[in-house]
Amino acid sequence: MNKSVLSFQNVSFTYKNGDQAILKSLNLDVKEGEFVSIVGASGSGKSTLFRLITGLEQQSEGDIMINGQSYEKRLGKVGYMPQQDLLLPWRTILDNAALPLELHNVSKASAHRQVSQLLEEFGLKGYENRFPSDLSGGMKQRVSFLRTVLSGSNVLLLDEPFSALDAITRLSMQEWLLEQWQKRKHTILFITHDVNEALFLSDRIFIFSDKPVSHLEEIQVPLSRPRTQKDLNQQRVLDVKDYLIEQLRSKVNT
Amino acid sequence: MKKYGASVILVVILLAAWEIGARIVNYPFILPTPTGILTKLWDLRMDLLFKHLPATLSIVVIGLLISVVLGVLLAVWMNWSPLIERAFYPLIIASQMIPTIAIAPVFVLWFGYSIWSKVIVTVLITFFPITVSTFDGLRSTNKELKELMLTMGATKKDIFFKLNIPSALPHFYSGLKVAVTFSIIGAAIGEWLGAQAGLGYFSRRMMTQFDAAGVFAPIVILSALGILFFIIVVGFEKRSLKWRKTE
Amino acid sequence: MKKWFAIGLSLMLVLMLAACGQDKENKAGDSKKLKDVTIMLDWYPNAVHSFIYAAQEKGYFKKEGLNVKVQFPANPTDSLNLAAAGKVTLGLYYQPDVAMARANEDVPVKSVGAIVRSPLNRVVALKDSGITRPKDLEGKVVGYSGTPLSESVLKKMVKSDGGDPNKVKLVDVGFELNSSLISKKVDAVIGAYINHEVPLLHKKGYKTVDIDPSDYGVPSYYELVAVTGDQTWAKDSDTIKAFWRAATKGYEYTEKHPKDSLQILLDNQDKSNFPLEKDVETKSLNILLPKMKSEHGFGSQTKESWQSNVDWLKESGLIKKKPNVDEMFENIGESK
Numbered sequence: 082m083n084k085s086v087l088s089f090q091n092v093s094f095t096y097k098n099g100d101q102a103i104l105k106s107l108n109l110d111v112k113e114g115e116f117v118s119i120v121g122a123s124g125s126g127k128s129t130l131f132r133l134i135t136g137l138e139q140q141s142e143g144d145i146m147i148n149g150q151s152y153e154k155r156l157g158k159v160g161y162m163p164q165q166d167l168l169l170p171w172r173t174i175l176d177n178a179a180l181p182l183e184l185h186n187v188s189k190a191s192a193h194r195q196v197s198q199l200l201e202e203f204g205l206k207g208y209e210n211r212f213p214s215d216l217s218g219g220m221k222q223r224v225s226f227l228r229t230v231l232s233g234s235n236v237l238l239l240d241e242p243f244s245a246l247d248a249i250t251r252l253s254m255q256e257w258l259l260e261q262w263q264k265r266k267h268t269i270l271f272i273t274h275d276v277n278e279a280l281f282l283s284d285r286i287f288i289f290s291d292k293p294v295s296h297l298e299e300i301q302v303p304l305s306r307p308r309t310q311k312d313l314n315q316q317r318v319l320d321v322k323d324y325l326i327e328q329l330r331s332k333v334n335t
Numbered sequence: 336m337k338k339y340g341a342s343v344i345l346v347v348i349l350l351a352a353w354e355i356g357a358r359i360v361n362y363p364f365i366l367p368t369p370t371g372i373l374t375k376l377w378d379l380r381m382d383l384l385f386k387h388l389p390a391t392l393s394i395v396v397i398g399l400l401i402s403v404v405l406g407v408l409l410a411v412w413m414n415w416s417p418l419i420e421r422a423f424y425p426l427i428i429a430s431q432m433i434p435t436i437a438i439a440p441v442f443v444l445w446f447g448y449s450i451w452s453k454v455i456v457t458v459l460i461t462f463f464p465i466t467v468s469t470f471d472g473l474r475s476t477n478k479e480l481k482e483l484m485l486t487m488g489a490t491k492k493d494i495f496f497k498l499n500i501p502s503a504l505p506h507f508y509s510g511l512k513v514a515v516t517f518s519i520i521g522a523a524i525g526e527w528l529g530a531q532a533g534l535g536y537f538s539r540r541m542m543t544q545f546d547a548a549g550v551f552a553p554i555v556i557l558s559a560l561g562i563l564f565f566i567i568v569v570g571f572e573k574r575s576l577k578w579r580k581t582e
Numbered sequence: 583m584k585k586w587f588a589i590g591l592s593l594m595l596v597l598m599l600a601a602c603g604q605d606k607e608n609k610a611g612d613s614k615k616l617k618d619v620t621i622m623l624d625w626y627p628n629a630v631h632s633f634i635y636a637a638q639e640k641g642y643f644k645k646e647g648l649n650v651k652v653q654f655p656a657n658p659t660d661s662l663n664l665a666a667a668g669k670v671t672l673g674l675y676y677q678p679d680v681a682m683a684r685a686n687e688d689v690p691v692k693s694v695g696a697i698v699r700s701p702l703n704r705v706v707a708l709k710d711s712g713i714t715r716p717k718d719l720e721g722k723v724v725g726y727s728g729t730p731l732s733e734s735v736l737k738k739m740v741k742s743d744g745g746d747p748n749k750v751k752l753v754d755v756g757f758e759l760n761s762s763l764i765s766k767k768v769d770a771v772i773g774a775y776i777n778h779e780v781p782l783l784h785k786k787g788y789k790t791v792d793i794d795p796s797d798y799g800v801p802s803y804y805e806l807v808a809v810t811g812d813q814t815w816a817k818d819s820d821t822i823k824a825f826w827r828a829a830t831k832g833y834e835y836t837e838k839h840p841k842d843s844l845q846i847l848l849d850n851q852d853k854s855n856f857p858l859e860k861d862v863e864t865k866s867l868n869i870l871l872p873k874m875k876s877e878h879g880f881g882s883q884t885k886e887s888w889q890s891n892v893d894w895l896k897e898s899g900l901i902k903k904k905p906n907v908d909e910m911f912e913n914i915g916e917s918k
Contacts, residue, residue, distance in 0.1 A: 441756065448755070
């Protein structure tokens with residue numbers, strides 16, 4: 082239960098036409114079953130981190146290991162949920178969710194079956210033959226998450242998935258996400274700007290400081306599970322929140 | 336049908352204005368009246384519908400089919416290779432600047448007076464909108480969608496069939512709608528090259544006879560044909576693209 | 583069709599505006615006294631039009647008080663259409679077509695002068711085709727420009743020679759008479775002129791055989807006539823008569839000084855649309871001059887000519903009802 086599912090060893094990275102290194106000899110480690118949030122100012126390198134993990138980019142130096150293994154092509158090894166739902170508008174909900182299975186050459190019938198079994202749990206029962214344009218924002222994010230879960234990986238990267246939703250929907254989605262996570266026991270990396278969200282959801286929080294990133298400051302969230310929104314009002318948590326905000330603000334100013 | 340009411344009224348007004356105007360001008364050998372054209376249509380209905388329409392129709396359909404295949408293949412090829420795109424795009428545009436009158440004898444040299452010289456004129460005019468729109472459509476693929484699919488382990492083939500093609504489909508239909516109308520004009524012009532029958536051929540023949548109503552009567556049928564084809568394409572488009580929410 | 587129509591009309595407008603712009607013939611003061619006359623040729627300038635350009639260059643039109651502007655048609659049918667509509671004073675066209683237009687479509691024009699008094703149209707084949715007479719065309723392919731008139735002429739020729747017209751295959755080759763003959767896409771053509779297509783073929787080194795329609799049952803006709811609209815005639819017959827007087831002088835000059843007249847023509851050719859070759863046009867003029875001559879005066883017409891043509895056109899089904907022949911022409915060319 083404590084094996085490493087994701088580790089960076091001395092990873093450095095510069096974009097091809099970039100002049101500045103984004104990551105420099107960065108080390109990090111995420112254990113199985115963890116829920117880790119990643120916070121930082123815009124442009125601090127959070128998306129770059131995800132692009133490296135998913136395999137969209139290759140590091141210039143160092144090793145990236147997923148489930149203890151180093152791959153030449155990391156594409157298809159982790160699940161990725163983007164900020165916009167990015168559902169294919171011409172596919173039904175059923176076909177959209179089944180996409181990762183299709184890409185792994187699972188038969189259409191089998192893929193549809195797997196998706197159908199999960200629809201009720203995701204609150205999407207009855208919508209299998211609708212198109213994305215028929216759904217609300219929250220529902221589309223749930224389809225996107227279902228799709229991500231079906232990627233088959235135990236590591237899921239979620240890139241600000243709730244930032245486009247209204248506050249009320251966001252709260253219910255957070256609770257729902259935790260349920261799913263507890264049920265399926267994925268390892269989740271979660272990018273967010275919302276400090277409250279990070280505190281509510283995660284075990285640990287990584288803070289992205291200035292570029293190039295060679296060290297990520299880490300905060301343990303002083304809460305046990307199950308949590309409620311009210312728990313965020315505890316003094317210990319408020320202190321951590323102040324600290325986080327302070328860290329973020331100073332990074333923006335420097 | 337209510338939504339076409341405005342169009343019907345407009346057409347009736349235009350026809351009435353035309354009828355009155357033509358009668359005032361009174362050069363029926365140059366400017367026929369709508370009633371004159373309708374009468375002529377009725378008189379010639381047998382020949383027009385059973386001899387000339389099928390001739391033109393066969394050129395249109397064959398020309399369209401070749402244009403769609405050629406246009407799509409060209410678009411896919413240009414999208415796949417930037418070198419091919421740079422080489423072919425200027426040529427494709429240049430091909431549209433050649434006046435038919437100039438290139439016609441060349442086609443006749445290759446194909447004689449068979450249906451193929453007329454088909455090739457049609458293809459020359461018709462493939463262009465399909466190529467350009469399909470190419471643009473393939474280009475319009477959303478980069479973020481592509482990257483998302485890559486993270487799911489999609490291969491180049493997957494991206495092409497599951498992303499590029501569906502993205503390009505709405506653009507393809509736009510191009511096709513233009514192409515079907517072009518194909519009808521193309522066939523009519525192609526018939527100037529050694530045809531024995533056809534609506535374009537017949538119209539030109541009537542011109543030499545100063546029979547202006549006879550010139551316009553086949554044009555009415557050509558227009559109806561164009562509208563019919565357009566409606567058919569729109570029908571296919573609606574079915575293929577039923578996921579699209581339009582205003 | 584619509585395209586040609588639109589292009590034709592707009593081109594005509596542009597031509598008229600351009601023509602109004604350049605008035606090379608007149609000095610500033612004169613242009614107020616001269617009457618404007620427009621004549622639209624049957625095609626771009628060639629030898630047959632020499633007499634018009636001669637009259638212009640030698641000042642004959644000006645002496646009659648006329649400022650003549652020469653126009654070229656964008657569409658082959660423009661000269662008749664526009665003359666009928668009164669948009670040009672005069673147009674040049676072909677007698678059988680004028681008769682058909684009047685009879686079938688009531689096109690309101692009159693022929694005022696016969697310029698070329700006999701057919702230039704021939705059935706032409708390459709010598710090595712072995713075709714020497716209309717009957718030889720059985721089983722062969724004949725190219726033509728797609729007009730019903732050519733179809734009837736050919737039918738009559740073959741029938742007169744004892745052949746079966748149904749055994750002759752006609753193919754519409756548009757304007758490509760010579761090239762379709764040379765490339766052997768057709769065995770013979772009809773609609774080729776003895777003074778243009780034939781000399782061009784000879785110049786390229788091809789030996790030809792030509793057959794005259796009037797030798798095989800087709801009544802002789804005026805290959806080129808000048809027409810004017812009925813309304814124009816009613817209003818301006820004096821102007822038209824004045825034009826003809828000057829044109830006749832131009833013809834006489836051309837007859838006496840063919841080389842000079844030809845040079846004037848060549849100076850006025852439309853190089854971009856219809857470039858002329860001096861040797862071909864010289865040959866052409868030599869063929870044309872005897873066909874333009876009449877002992878009754880340049881341009882004179884006979885009722886017999888119109889009647890025989892109308893009769894034949896009716897017999898071959900090209901016209902539905904027999905029109906009044908007297909209304910078809912005005913014999914202003916007849917010398918008193």
